[in-house]
Amino acid sequence: MKKTLYLKFILAYFIFSVFSFIIVTTFVPSMTRDRLVREKAEHLYIEANRISDTYATGLYAREMDLETVKSQLDSLAVYLDSIIRIINPSGSLVLDTDSPLNVEQVITIENFDPTATGGSYYMVNTFFDNFEEEVLSVFSPITSGYKVKGYVVIHCSMAEIQESCNNMLNISYITMAILLLLSLIILIFFTEMVYIPLRKITHATEQYAAGNMHYEFQVESDDEIGYLAACLNHMASQIAGAEDDQKKFIANVSHDFRSPLTSIRGYLEAMIDGTIPEDMHGKYLNIVLNETERLTKLTNSLLSLNNLNTRGMLLDLTDFDINSVIRSTATSFEGTCRRKTIAIEMILTGDELLVHADMEKIQQVLYNLLDNAIKFSHHDSIIKVETFVKNSKLFVSVKDTGIGIPKDDLKLIWDRFYKSDLSRGKDKKGTGLGLSIVKEIINCHGEHINVVSTEGAGSEFVFSLPVGG
DSSP states (O other): OOHHHHHHHHHHHHHHHHHHHHHHHHHHHHHHHHHHHHHHHHHHHHHHHHHHIIIIHHHTTSSOOHHHHHHHHHHHHHHHHHHEEEOOTBEEEEEEEOOOTTSSSOOOHHHHHHHHGGSSSEEESTTTTSSSSEEEEEEEEEEETTTTEEEEEEEEEEEHHHHHHHHHHHHHHHHHHHHHHHHHHHHHHHHHHHHHHHHHHHHHHHHHTTOTTTTTOOOOOSSHHHHHHHHHHHHHHHHHHHHHHHHHHHHHHHHHHHHHHHHHHHHHHHHHHTTGGGHHHHHHHHHHHHHHHHHHHHHHHHHHHHHHHHHHTOOEEEEEEEHHHHHHHHHTTTHHHHHOOOOOOOOOOOOSSEEEEEEEHHHHHHHHHHHHHHTSSOTOOEEEEEEETTEEEEEEEEEESSSSSOOTTEEEEEEEETTOOOHTTTOOOSOHHHHHHHHHHHHHHHHEEEEEEEEEEEEEEEEEBBOOO
């Protein structure tokens, strides 16, 4: 398209120009000439009929003499800028305004034939070779007693008609030139407003097809082409972001898998080659077991996140008691809380509170949030879990008084594998996928989750669910 579209418009403009020139120079001159001849003939025919009905009829009826008729027709001929003749059917001239009267000398027009007009009342020729150049000759019969006594013939020079025709043709040529100029201006506008933006868009698509998703271009336009360019830029930026996320994802997965695998291999090699004495094998086998648990947890988290992305809307929605799920989930952390002397305080609305959601996935959300709260809380602290209903929505709050989240990290905590600087050394078993899974599950339910955190003071996560029943 980049190489042919503009050439097509140039070719179309060239064809339009050629055909316009051919039409104006071929058909318009003959049409204009015929129209002017016809109009002039109609005008002269009216005058010829008047002469035939008055002066010529009076002359043949001997009511007017030849000198009087000649004098009247001479004046009319000057007015009409024409030659007026009265001709007998035999072709002999009775009167000619272009010549003085001479009754003694009879002038005859050779081969005179009034039917030569072919059913019309005028003809354009040399009038039976009587003139050296073409003239317009208009016939009007002179009748008396149902017989044709003669003819009134008015001759008009074609030079005058041709001059008028040329003047009109000049107007046509000027009009054609103006139209071609306007069409050229339209072509220039098309080049600036359509073709050049299309070239930019085409070049951009070629760059994107080649894998250069960071290529940027700009089209200054408020129409559909500008909107298309903006959408293409946005699409490319989204794809580029997705590619960057994918690279980051692969790098994080590789790192998180490589670390425990390296530890496992190192300890096992050390036990095999005797670096670690046999009486210490039990200790390091427990470390290896912890690393395998870390790998298992990471793998399960990846599978959960993948299932949420591919089948996120396939939820097993039922009505269940959220208070009961909160109590059972909190119970599973009893041992961990005892070791860190952490208390979980539950402020639940009512003995039973029904919600409409997927129970297993909401239990996973609560588990991840409580796991993070315990992980980043100090010893001898309290974690509060609260439920409340507002505007037909249930809100669940998990609040701790731990290390908190830095302000710059709040928008990044939902990203996969993201770990803030404060959390990196806190728990090496963390995968950085817990909050991503939480976010995906809540989004699948069409609900929202928010976080409020102050560094050094703790964090509060609040998510909503539709009330059941």
